[in-house]
Amino acid sequence: MGDDRTAPLTPAQRRSLEIVLALLAEERASVSSVVDRRAWKVHVEDSLTGLDVPELREARRIADVGAGAGFPGLVLAVVLPEAHVDLIESIGRKTAFITRAAEAANIPNATAITARAEDVARGESRESYDVVTARAVGRLSTLAELASPLLKANGLLIAWKGKRDEEEERQLERASTLLAMSPESILDVGHQAGSEHRHLHVIRKSAATPPNLPRKSGLAKKRPQG
Numbered sequence: 558m559g560d561d562r563t564a565p566l567t568p569a570q571r572r573s574l575e576i577v578l579a580l581l582a583e584e585r586a587s588v589s590s591v592v593d594r595r596a597w598k599v600h601v602e603d604s605l606t607g608l609d610v611p612e613l614r615e616a617r618r619i620a621d622v623g624a625g626a627g628f629p630g631l632v633l634a635v636v637l638p639e640a641h642v643d644l645i646e647s648i649g650r651k652t653a654f655i656t657r658a659a660e661a662a663n664i665p666n667a668t669a670i671t672a673r674a675e676d677v678a679r680g681e682s683r684e685s686y687d688v689v690t691a692r693a694v695g696r697l698s699t700l701a702e703l704a705s706p707l708l709k710a711n712g713l714l715i716a717w718k719g720k721r722d723e724e725e726e727r728q729l730e731r732a733s734t735l736l737a738m739s740p741e742s743i744l745d746v747g748h749q750a751g752s753e754h755r756h757l758h759v760i761r762k763s764a765a766t767p768p769n770l771p772r773k774s775g776l777a778k779k780r781p782q783g
Contacts, residue, residue: 565605565608565636566635566636570635570636573635573662573663573664574597574601574631574632574635574662576658576661576662577627577631577658577661577662577664578596578597578600578601580654580657580658580661580662581596581600581626581654581658582596584626584654586650586651586653586654587650588625588626588650588651588654589625589626598750599752600626600628600632601628601632602749602750603628603629603692603717603750603752603755604628604629604631604632604633604692605629605632605636605749606717606744606746606749606750606755606757607629607633607690607715607717607757608636609744609746609749609757610713610715610744610757610759612687612688612713613633613637613688613690613713613715614637615687616637616640616686616687616688617639617640617641617687618640618641618643618685618686618687618688619633619637619640619641619642619643619686619687619688619689619690620642620643620645620674620677620682620686620688620689620690620704620707621633621642621643621644621645621689621690621691621692622645622674622689622690622691622694622700622703622704622707623645623646623674623691623692623694623695624644624645624646624651624652624655624669625646625651625692625694626651626654626655627644627651627654627655627658627659627667627669628692629690629692629717630642630643630644630655630667630690631644631655631658631659631662631664631667633690634659634664634666634667635662635664637666638666639666640666641666641668642666642667642668643668643670643677643682643686644667644668644669644670645670645672645673645674645677646669646670646671647671647672647673648671649671652669652670652671653669655667655669656669673774673775674703674704674707674771675703675771675772675773675774675775675777676774677707678703678706678707678770678771679771682707683706683707683766684706684707684708684709684710684766685707685709686707686708686709686712687708687709687712687713688708688712688713688714688715689703689704689707689708689712689713689714689715690714690715690716690717691703691704691714691715691716691717692716692717693717693718693719695777695778695781696725696728696778696781697716697718697725697726697728697729697740697758697760698725698728698729698732698736698781698782698783699777699778699781700714700716700760701714701729701732701733701736701738701760702732702736702738702770702771702772702777702781702782703771703777704738704760704762705736705737705738705762705766705767705770706766706770706771708762708766709762710762710765711761711762712761712762713741713759713760713761713762714738714758714759714760714761714762715757715758715759715760716757716758716760717755717757718755718756718757718758719752719754719755719756720754720756721743721754721756726740727783728781728782728783729760729783730783731782731783732781732782732783733763735767735782735783736767736770736782737762737763737764737765737766737767738760738761738762738763739760739761739763740758740759740760741759741760741761742758742759743756743757743758743759744756744757744759
């Protein structure tokens with residue numbers, strides 16, 4: 558099942574994640590396209606690559622944006638029991654699965670929120686997170702825009718992406734001042750993850766949240782900055 562990426566897991570943590578994957582395999586609501594024997598590598602080992610970023614290990618409040626079926630958020634909640642992880646997802650059947658899985662697998666520090674990230678950032682959780690995670694849910698500039706109003710000063714966005722895209726990276730560079738989000742590093746973790754081209758983009762909140770953020774829900778995806 559694993560290599561060095563599973564090393565941080567205790568037997569109890571491994572069991573919790575096995576329960577999540579078992580529920581995922583039984584789920585009829587179509588929350589993930591990978592539910593077979595590949596799921597451990599594709600979902601769990603891929604999520605664990607985030608631990609290569611030291612500040613994620615130290616974070617106390619994490620927002621997983623576009624959480625989907627709960628990855629990386631549920632995995633991070635299991636391996637970082639001192640952190641509280643909010644899994645933000647606008648599709649109700651997916652947050653229903655996350656809630657059910659967290660209860661069954663005894664992951665009390667994971668909370669599913671049925672909402673768009675922009676709406677969460679307009680509420681009491683604005684600028685309250687140490688780290689925002691996002692796993693392949695949009696362009697880098699879109700993810701940076703969604704993360705900026707959620708993050709505390711100097712907080713980090715960790716974006717799970719596939720093969721590097723030079724134009725996408727340049728777009729983020731052009732938008733960095735507008736979003737107060739500066740690219741910091743790119744980690745090649747393909748040998749550890751479920752995808753040979755997997756990269757983690759680490760992007761730091763570099764200034765105060767711009768007053769125009771968040772924009773109207775959906776605009777960050779439809780008309781990304783940069």
